[in-house]
Amino acid sequence: MSSLVSSIRENYQSTLDQIADAARRSSRDPNEIRLVVVTKSQPIEVVQAAMDAGVRILGENYPEEGVRKMQSLAGQSGVEWHMIGHVQSRKARLVADHFALLHSLDSLKLAQRLDRFAAERNRVLPVLLEFNVGGEESKSGWDASAEEAWGALLPDILFILDLPALRVQGLMTMPPLGTDPEDSRRFFRRLRRLRDHLAVQFPRADWHELSMGTSADYPVAVEEGATLVRVGTAIVGARKYKPGGPVDKSEVEA
Numbered sequence: 693m694s695s696l697v698s699s700i701r702e703n704y705q706s707t708l709d710q711i712a713d714a715a716r717r718s719s720r721d722p723n724e725i726r727l728v729v730v731t732k733s734q735p736i737e738v739v740q741a742a743m744d745a746g747v748r749i750l751g752e753n754y755p756e757e758g759v760r761k762m763q764s765l766a767g768q769s770g771v772e773w774h775m776i777g778h779v780q781s782r783k784a785r786l787v788a789d790h791f792a793l794l795h796s797l798d799s800l801k802l803a804q805r806l807d808r809f810a811a812e813r814n815r816v817l818p819v820l821l822e823f824n825v826g827g828e829e830s831k832s833g834w835d836a837s838a839e840e841a842w843g844a845l846l847p848d849i850l851f852i853l854d855l856p857a858l859r860v861q862g863l864m865t866m867p868p869l870g871t872d873p874e875d876s877r878r879f880f881r882r883l884r885r886l887r888d889h890l891a892v893q894f895p896r897a898d899w900h901e902l903s904m905g906t907s908a909d910y911p912v913a914v915e916e917g918a919t920l921v922r923v924g925t926a927i928v929g930a931r932k933y934k935p936g937g938p939v940d941k942s943e944v945e946a
């Protein structure tokens with residue numbers, strides 16, 4: 693086994709162990725939590741090594757980069773590809789065609805386009821709704837920072853729940869960057885409370901997924917109810933080139 697594979701395998705296993713510990717601390721079943729290994733901006737060799745190390749779910753931020761990687765690794769089954777980054781409307785078709793789950797549905801316009809493209813392929817695309825629980829200008833997602841204003845979100849959500857080729861499964865957030873994992877806790881709690889609120893408003897819809905937590909804070913996210921954590925650097929190391937850049941090692945080194 694290459695040293696890259698064994699180091700990823702070790703990091704992956706220790707992340708799974710910490711997820712299980714955090715689940716037990718909060719009296720949860722560790723099997724409710726899925727680990728998405730984020731390989732955005734990592735070369736294809738790293739993605740291959742993650743697959744060889746036993747990773748089951750890969751997360752990518754840029755549709756084109758993700759699809760290029762899928763295509764160069766085609767034929768190796770058993771992994772699921774998730775889109776976790778902001779998707780521009782003009783990239784909607786790539787997502788509708790290729791990804792198993794979109795974590796980051798953040799606008800009505802994108803929802804309508806995804807619905808149309810998924811319908812054209814006779815598929816139903818599972819999605820999570822992204823909320824900006826910290827109210828930062830720079831973050832995607834519906835602003836859910838003020839709980840007293842949650843009522844204003846309901847028309848958009850109702851509209852999305854009615855789109856026949858999308859299947860909402862829960863919520864996702866990316867909290868403000870803190871200096872301590874504990875800084876994220878109140879934001880994760882807010883997302884969970886929002887989920888509970890929506891489950892009362894729309895009881896027939898599926899709200900079971902909470903995608904929250906990265907390398908910086910995933911144990912806290914698990915304690916607060918995460919069912920999907922998105923961990924990159926803690927497993928596959930620092931990103932090798934700037935977001936959206938080339939995926940071939942030769943291009944990186946050129």
Ligand SMILES: *Cc1c(COP(=O)(O)O)cnc(C)c1O
Pocket residue numbers: 730732753776777866905906907908922923924925926
């Ligand atoms: C990059 C990214 C992650 C992973 O971040 P790490 O710090 O590498 O664990 C998780 N979620 C989203 C939306 C990201 O863009």
